[in-house]
Amino acid sequence: MPASVADPVALVLRTALSGKKGPYSHETENAPELLEDRLAASAKRVLLSSIEYEPAPKQQLLSLDTLKSKYTVLNSSLSAKITSLNGIFISSKLFLSLINNPVTIQDSLPAPKVTLFRSEDVKVGWKGSVPVGAGMINMGNTCYMNSTLQALFHVPSLSNWLSSVRQCKNCDPNGSQLCVVCIIAKTLQSTHDKSGSVIKPILVYNRLKLICKHLVHGRQEDAHEFMRYLMEAMEKAYLQSVGGTKLDSRSKETNPLGQIFGGYIRTEVTCLKCKHTSTTFQHFQDIPLDIQHASTLDDALGHYFRRERLEGDNAYKCEKCKSKVPATKKFSIERAPNVLCIQLKRFGLMGGKMSKHIQFSRNLNLNRFLFHQSSGGPCVTYKFVSLINHMGPSQHCGHYTAIAEASNGQLYLFDDCSVRLISLNVAMSTGAYVLIYEKVQSSPSTP
Structure with a gap:
């Protein structure tokens, strides 16, 4: 590499x-x-x-x-919203996500003006017997791509949706002008048709520049970044196919990818002087977890959702007090996603890697992180479906593999062309980089 x-x-x-x-x-x-x-x-x-x-x-x-x-100033309302978050550190990456998915500042999450794909139409769990995915040929440092595809293809709700996708009207059935959604759907079908053998995911490889302009053929890329770019490209292709590119952000988030992987984080900042609470909502499709001081996934989640005190240089500018004051900030899950994607932050700013083992379980309960749980809301539990593992010293040097549970209940290791059964103990002992869980118990939700 x-x-x-x-x-x-x-x-x-x-x-x-x-x-x-x-x-x-x-x-x-x-x-x-x-x-x-x-x-x-x-x-x-x-x-x-x-x-x-x-x-x-x-x-x-x-x-x-x-x-x-x-x-002429554009997005002045967005500027106002960001200004209202004074006292809260906003990274450049979060700032970009705010531009693409602006926060909503009010007490309750607003309903979308248009629903493109209903949340209740997301089919979690395998529907019958589905073939184990075929191995994938490494076409030159493409283990990051192969592992990401295998991890996603073994998410039941995504596989169920992709298997039902009809080819877009503007796509060429011969494959020369396929959109990203059709490319991924055809590649998934190939892995099912060639189960027990290997495929060459050439359709995806040839469209790397369409997925993200800075992806380079033959260069090792970060698997989590590729996953984000791939899903964003699929969302964009879907919106174009249904004429939804000019919809408001909340309506765009009801696309199939958004309904499968998307959830909403509630942020509450409470002024310790006047007790006023400012509430905002942010759409998310994965949760990045700091693992520096954690040994288990539950520890890392607890640290992410802990109540944080804002004071000193990080004091909060209260809209009621009109001054910087001490405050507390608390994250909670307003709406849990059907599929929960978790990134364990293993890579440092300078490319170094944190190789420590993080213990995780096959089942995950998020009840204590839900906002509505305190008022007797529904329990939300998840089941492990797949992960991406990284072996090597740095983000751009090493090797990626995937582990996933097939519809037969068995766990498989996907290492490029190689696909083999592994035990649960082996799967749980890996240095996971990305973990994917699917909801197994929920109540009917709104769009």
């Missing part, structure tokens, strides 16, 4: 921070960890260093004002 694409950057940073002597001046097996420690130690010195500025010429300011006058 190729070396990490972050290596040249890491090399320059090591050189800049190390000096001629000291433990950072030589390459070691723990170079990524040492570099991250060095960066953390140097952060205060860099951030507190004095930077000299010169006042901009008045003419330049006038030029900027003239330039601004030629444009």
